[in-house]
Amino acid sequence: MLDFSGGVAQLVERLHGMQQVSGSIPLISTTKNCIFRLFQFYCRYIYLMTEKQTQVVSYSRVSTVNQKDEGTIQLQLNEIRDYCLENKLELIEAFNDDGVSGGLKSRPALVNLLNYLEANPKIEAIVIFKLDRLARDLYIQEHLIKKFELLGKRLISIKEPNLDSGDPMRKAFRQFMGIISELEKAFITMRLSGGRMNKAKKGLYSGGAVPFGYSSQSKELSINDQNSVTIKKIFYLKRYKKLSLYKIASYLNENDYRTARGGKWNASSIRYILQNKIYKGTLEYMTETTNRIDLAIV
Numbered sequence: 486m487l488d489f490s491g492g493v494a495q496l497v498e499r500l501h502g503m504q505q506v507s508g509s510i511p512l513i514s515t516t517k518n519c520i521f522r523l524f525q526f527y528c529r530y531i532y533l534m535t536e537k538q539t540q541v542v543s544y545s546r547v548s549t550v551n552q553k554d555e556g557t558i559q560l561q562l563n564e565i566r567d568y569c570l571e572n573k574l575e576l577i578e579a580f581n582d583d584g585v586s587g588g589l590k591s592r593p594a595l596v597n598l599l600n601y602l603e604a605n606p607k608i609e610a611i612v613i614f615k616l617d618r619l620a621r622d623l624y625i626q627e628h629l630i631k632k633f634e635l636l637g638k639r640l641i642s643i644k645e646p647n648l649d650s651g652d653p654m655r656k657a658f659r660q661f662m663g664i665i666s667e668l669e670k671a672f673i674t675m676r677l678s679g680g681r682m683n684k685a686k687k688g689l690y691s692g693g694a695v696p697f698g699y700s701s702q703s704k705e706l707s708i709n710d711q712n713s714v715t716i717k718k719i720f721y722l723k724r725y726k727k728l729s730l731y732k733i734a735s736y737l738n739e740n741d742y743r744t745a746r747g748g749k750w751n752a753s754s755i756r757y758i759l760q761n762k763i764y765k766g767t768l769e770y771m772t773e774t775t776n777r778i779d780l781a782i783v
């Protein structure tokens with residue numbers, strides 16, 4: 486590192502002499518302080534530039550147009566840049582959402598940030614001014630922190646230096662939200678099952694994957710004329726030719742019969758079709774069974 490201490494000392498002595506002659510104490514004192522601060526900043530800058538630095542990006546947000554006009558984004562950026570300089574962090578990119586709320590809607594910079602992190606694995610952390618700049622809602626905060634963790638990135642908050650995903654309170658909150666998430670999933674499954682059960686009781690198609698040989702229109706099944714030919718051939722080969730599952734699959738492949746996705750047949754898919762009662766006009770869903778002669782193919 487370059488040594489300018491001698492030159493600075495001489496300059497300070499000259500300023501001290503000027504102060505005694507002029508008596509301009511506030512001016513000279515201020516000038517001396519400015520010189521020392523500039524010198525310290527320069528030395529620190531040279532030192533940090535010679536050290537290997539961690540690559541980071543920043544995210545800043547203001548929620549109203551007034552804050553945007555007052556330059557709050559710039560204040561956050563200034564703090565972030567100073568922090569990066571002091572902590573040997575190389576700020577590669579800054580993402581700023583001006584005048585947007587703390588929810589997840591209309592956050593273009595946040596979307597760009599996530600895309601950037603996925604495309605740049607060398608970025609190790611995201612620096613923010615304060616956690617509520619990321620989001621005010623605790624649930625959204627935890628969601629984004631978890632997202633960063635999955636990407637292998639740390640979240641650094643200038644105003645919350647002890648922010649850590651291992652914090653007991655946050656860990657407890659995440660566990661609680663995990664329970665809520667499981668309950669929500671269970672309720673969704675229950676509602677879906679209840680709706681499908683009601684449809685099955687009415688003799689309607691309860692949903693799910695459309696069986697090969699059928700089409701789905703307006704959430705109701707109808708026979709697909711083209712694919713139903715394959716279904717009839719499978720049952721014919723089993724019932725009258727007494728072929729094994731493997732030989733039926735081989736026959737279909739050799740004669741250019743294709744699956745729903747255009748692939749080749751195998752023994753397990755043949756077994757599934759032969760065991761599925763829908764091809765004989767019977768709809769089954771859990772404990773409900775309904776006869777639908779209009780859907781019978783064989």
